[in-house]
Amino acid sequence: MIALDRFDLKILHDMQRDARLTLGQLAEGVSLSVSQCSRRLARLEREGVIQGYSLRLSAEALGLGVTAFIFLSMDKRLMGDPQGVVASLLERNEVIECHTVTGQHDFILKVCVESLSALSAFLANVVSPMEGLHDIATQVAMDTLKTNGPLSTQQE
Template identity: 80%
Template sequence: MTSLDRFDLKLLHILQRDARLTLGQLSERVNLSTSQCSRRLARLEREGVIQGYSLRVSPDALGLQVTAFIFLSMDKHRMDDPRSAVAALLKRDEVIECHTVTGNHDFIIKVVVGSLGALSSFLAEVVSPLDGIHDIATQVAMDTLKTNGPLRTD
């Protein structure tokens, strides 16, 4: 695990809230020179603490109105590797997250699609035909209250 000091934590705290800051603005906020700030950022990126910079786009602006969570249970007696069954799903643009979970299901998959009809088609044509599926349960989000919140750095 990477050792993070108070300056690293402050950099991460600030960047999670506004990754568009210039190096000069960032160095002022953490009270470091721009060269020190640059070296720290490069180290955090190299060590995988900072995994990348991305752009968040409104799903509504793209006509993607339905967010759903698909819970999959696998028939582990028929499979050597349950993860291999979901590998094809991970390549689909509709799938924006996939996690292995504890409890009654093995995987939870977050999908974003244009309509309930598109969700139905995705389930019927993409998810249901997967080998080794024992059970599928789906829940549709009624409203999204928070996404991509910053991680705690303290």
């Protein structure tokens, strides 16, 4: 963990809420000169605190009306190439998040698809044939209340 002072934390706080702030707006908001703010921002990027900038899209507007969480339990003894199996899942456009987890399952996938029938096809054609798969559990999100919430910068 790198040392972050109150200016760094304020930069992170403000950028999480609006990554489209101009450098001038950001500098004004954190009470620094534009050059000081620019140097700090570059350092935060270089040191990996800021991992990148992205665009959030509406899944529904793109016709992806179903969000599901797929829990996978694997029998690693039956997997010839465990990393290859997981890598093939990560390449799928339907998979928007993948986490290894503790507890009953090994992985949790967050997928977005057009419909329940598309989810069924994904499970049948992509997930079920996976080498070493022991168990699948799927939960469909009924409604999304919060996504991409800002990380705590201890400024709030």
